[in-house]
Structure formats: C-alpha cells, structure tokens
Amino acid sequence: MKRITFKLAGRLLAFSTISIVVGCSGRGATDDADVGAPAPRPAAPESGVTAVTAERPASITDAMVQEGAQIYAGAGICAACHGADATGAVGPDLTDAEWLIGDGEFEQLVDQILEGVSAAEATNPLGAIMPPKGGAAITDAQVRAVAAYVWTLSH
Structure with missing residues (x-):
C-alpha cells in the first residue's frame, strides 16, 4: 500500500472541504427569474488554438442546453x-x-457522466475521480441535459 504524504493528504483535505462547502452553500442555485436565461458562453479560444466545429446532434435542443447549464451550476x-x-x-x-x-x-459524454471517472482513468495530479452522475442526485434526463450543455461548450 502506498504511503500518503502530508502534502497530498493536505491537498485532499482541502479539496474535500471546498467541495462540501460549495456543494452545501447553495451557491450556483438559480432564482426563478434565471429560469430560461441562456447560459453564458465561455471566452473564445486563445489565438493558435483551433476551435472544434461540429454540427449539433439532432437530439440536443436549445431547451436541453439551457436546462443543462442550470443543472451544471446548481x-x-x-x-x-x-x-x-x-x-x-x-x-x-x-x-x-x-x-x-x-x-x-x-x-460518449452522457455515458461518461452516468458512469463517472475511476481512479484508474483519472489523469489529474491528485488522482481525483468523478463519481457516477458527478455524485449528484440527478436523473438520467438531467444527465443528458448536462451533457448537451457540456457538448456546446467545446463544439
């Protein structure tokens, strides 16, 4: 069994604490006035980076993308x-x-969100995993909405 260093343990503790605080704080929860508002688009890629251009799959609707943005943030x-x-x-x-x-x-995004990311698949320095559905109590339909939103961010 590998030894956990104090530095790594400290990082894991900090990440866990931040995740709990953010998850329980209600930050990112939308007001009724925000329902239906389009999600803000991330900044354009830096120069020298080619943006992905792909035709939106027919199964992704504008309503799904808007719902997915709200679920993503909430x-x-x-x-x-x-x-x-x-x-x-x-x-x-x-x-x-x-x-x-x-x-x-x-x-593929839908499947990845549904199944999560195991420690063996994790590529970040902390080896952070993503539990199925990101650890959230959301429905499969909500997972599809989040995947639709995420798809639009990079395509």
Missing part, C-alpha cells in the same frame, strides 16, 4: 470541480477541444 454540482465557467479546477477544462477520456461526442 443541483449537478459540476461547477465544484470543473469551475463556474467550466474551464477547469480539480476536474478538467470542458471548454476546449481536448478530451482526456473519449472523443467528446454527445453520447
């Missing part, structure tokens, strides 16, 4: 790891064309 607790603007924190950046697992296609 009940889905996605922002706790991927950042409020989805550019990454403990979890990877979701706004660029680089996918650490899979190809970034819609159905």
